[in-house]
Amino acid sequence: xxxxxxxxxxxxxxxxxxxxxxxxxxxxxxxxxxxxxxxxxxxxxxxxxxxxxxxxxxxxxxxxxxxxxxxxxxxxxxxxxxxxxxxxxxxxxxxxxxxxxxxxxxxxxxxxxxxxxxxxxxxxxxxxxxxxxxxxxxxxxxxxxxxxxxxxxxxxxxxxxxxxxxxxxxxxxxxxx
Numbered sequence: 143x144x145x146x147x148x149x150x151x152x153x154x155x156x157x158x159x160x161x162x163x164x165x166x167x168x169x170x171x172x173x174x175x176x177x178x179x180x181x182x183x184x185x186x187x188x189x190x191x192x193x194x195x196x197x198x199x200x201x202x203x204x205x206x207x208x209x210x211x212x213x214x215x216x217x218x219x220x221x222x223x224x225x226x227x228x229x230x231x232x233x234x235x236x237x238x239x240x241x242x243x244x245x246x247x248x249x250x251x252x253x254x255x256x257x258x259x260x261x262x263x264x265x266x267x268x269x270x271x272x273x274x275x276x277x278x279x280x281x282x283x284x285x286x287x288x289x290x291x292x293x294x295x296x297x298x299x300x301x302x303x304x305x306x307x308x309x310x311x312x313x314x315x316x317x318x319x
Contacts, residue, residue: 145188146181146307147271149295150197150281156311170281173309175204177279181307182208188218190271193229193243194291195236197281202243209246221247222270224263225256268295272302281309 158164162171178189178201189205192198202221208214221244223229229240244250253270254263268291272278278299282292299306 144185145190145275146186146277146279147190147275147295147299148198148201148279148281149192149268149271149292150201150309151283151290151292151311152194152196155196155283155290170309170311171200171204174201174279174281175208177307177309178204178208181277181279182214182217186277187216188220190220190222190274192267192271193221193223193240195232197292199236199239199243201279201281202247203239206243206246218248219243219246220249220251220271220274222251222253222267224253224260224267225258226252227256228260228263264291265294269298271295272299272304275299275304277305277307279307279309281311283310283312 153160156167156170158167161167174197189201191202191205193202202219205217205219209217209219223244229237232240251270253267272295278296280292280296280299282290282296296306
């Protein structure tokens with residue numbers, strides 16, 4: 143294995159919503175970072191990410207920080223966005239964070255155009271990153287599986303037979319692992 147795709151929920155699916163200072167969000171980011179470090183130790187150097195709010199953004203930012211460390215300098219961050227300007231309606235702070243991620247990415251792929259149905263482009267983006275990967279890191283609450291882009295991405299990876307590493311987002315205050 144050398145390439146990993148990453149999927150996970152948007153902030154609205156978490157109990158802390160957009161409050162990234164919440165202890166549960168902080169614990170979840172630590173779990174994500176630990177898994178990314180572990181994947182690196184297992185030979186993964188390239189990470190494909192969908193560029194969405196939540197897990198995609200956090201994972202990208204964690205990888206950017208890891209890449210600054212000499213031991214992780216060969217990490218490749220690949221971003222697939224559904225179409226140009228898809229983050230146009232986001233709050234300014236999130237658009238700026240995405241722009242920073244895109245600026246620090248080794249490669250950015252645009253899947254389609256605004257003229258195509260958005261839901262179809264999101265699906266194509268998710269399938270694109272899975273098609274590029276040897277494994278999938280999926281961050282979701284495994285006790286509360288809901289129909290979502292994350293769920294559809296996991297199902298696509300299952301149909302393709304690629305291994306899935308689950309980071310369970312069902313955390314409680316004070317419990318890290």
